[in-house]
Amino acid sequence: MNREEILEAVKEAMPEKRFIHTLGVEKTALELADHYKVDRNQVSLAALLHDYAKYADKEEMMAIMVEQKMDPKLFTYNQELWHAPVGAYFAETKFGVTDEAVLKAIACHTTGNAAMSTMDKIIYLADYTEPNRSFPGVYKARRLSFDSLDKAMLFALSNTITFLITKRQPIFPDTFDAYNYFARLQIEGEV
Ligand code: DGI
Ligand code: FE
Ligand code: FE
Numbered sequence: 001m002n003r004e005e006i007l008e009a010v011k012e013a014m015p016e017k018r019f020i021h022t023l024g025v026e027k028t029a030l031e032l033a034d035h036y037k038v039d040r041n042q043v044s045l046a047a048l049l050h051d052y053a054k055y056a057d058k059e060e061m062m063a064i065m066v067e068q069k070m071d072p073k074l075f076t077y078n079q080e081l082w083h084a085p086v087g088a089y090f091a092e093t094k095f096g097v098t099d100e101a102v103l104k105a106i107a108c109h110t111t112g113n114a115a116m117s118t119m120d121k122i123i124y125l126a127d128y129t130e131p132n133r134s135f136p137g138v139y140k141a142r143r144l145s146f147d148s149l150d151k152a153m154l155f156a157l158s159n160t161i162t163f164l165i166t167k168r169q170p171i172f173p174d175t176f177d178a179y180n181y182f183a184r185l186q187i188e189g190e191v
Contacts, residue, residue, distance in 0.1 A: 001095055006048055014055055024130030032122040035146055046105040046123050053087035061086045077172045084110040112178030121149040128156045154182035
């Protein structure tokens with residue numbers, strides 16, 4: 001699929017506002033890709049497809065999660081988490097993406113994990129800081145993203161976890177694993 005076809009399919013799968021968010025994620029992700037010398041094509045593809053499954057049918061998602069033997073813990077956490085791994089599956093099956101690095105960035109864009117590549121961090125942070133986002137701390141998150149991806153990840157994850165706790169939401173283990181990973185880097189002075 002060429003860029004126009006991808007844009008068309010993505011636009012059709014979501015409300016206007018989410019499509020604008022997606023374009024914002026691509027813009028920010030490309031700025032970060034240039035800054036950290038990461039491949040623009042890979043980053044662009046992951047950004048455009050990251051929320052493709054956001055409005056997918058719940059039953060269809062559940063069937064895919066079972067059939068693809070995705071982490072069964074997903075079923076016992078917020079449904080909001082499903083669109084990331086299911087999105088990676090759709091990227092492969094509906095868009096023909098074979099690049100594992102792109103698929104992984106899509107799969108971990110919501111929770112993060114303890115083994116994130118530079119591209120994974122770029123997609124996670126672009127999703128968090130794209131121009132249409134506004135929440136307390138977004139300016140700091142934007143500034144940190146261009147300073148150090150690891151520092152920005154620690155900031156974003158601690159904010160997200162704090163926010164989830166105020167809502168008394170269960171927190172998926174990968175989110176904690178990611179937080180712990182970046183928190184340890186900071187203690188070790190590597191951030
Ligand atoms: O899809 P987006 O809205 O662009 O953003 P996203 O995919 O990063 O996150 C969707 C939501 O998922 C967001 O409100 C934060 C939430 N989230 C992230 N980690 C966890 C989580 N929710 C729960 N319950 N547990 C988590 O570990
Ligand atoms: Fe998302
Ligand atoms: Fe998003």
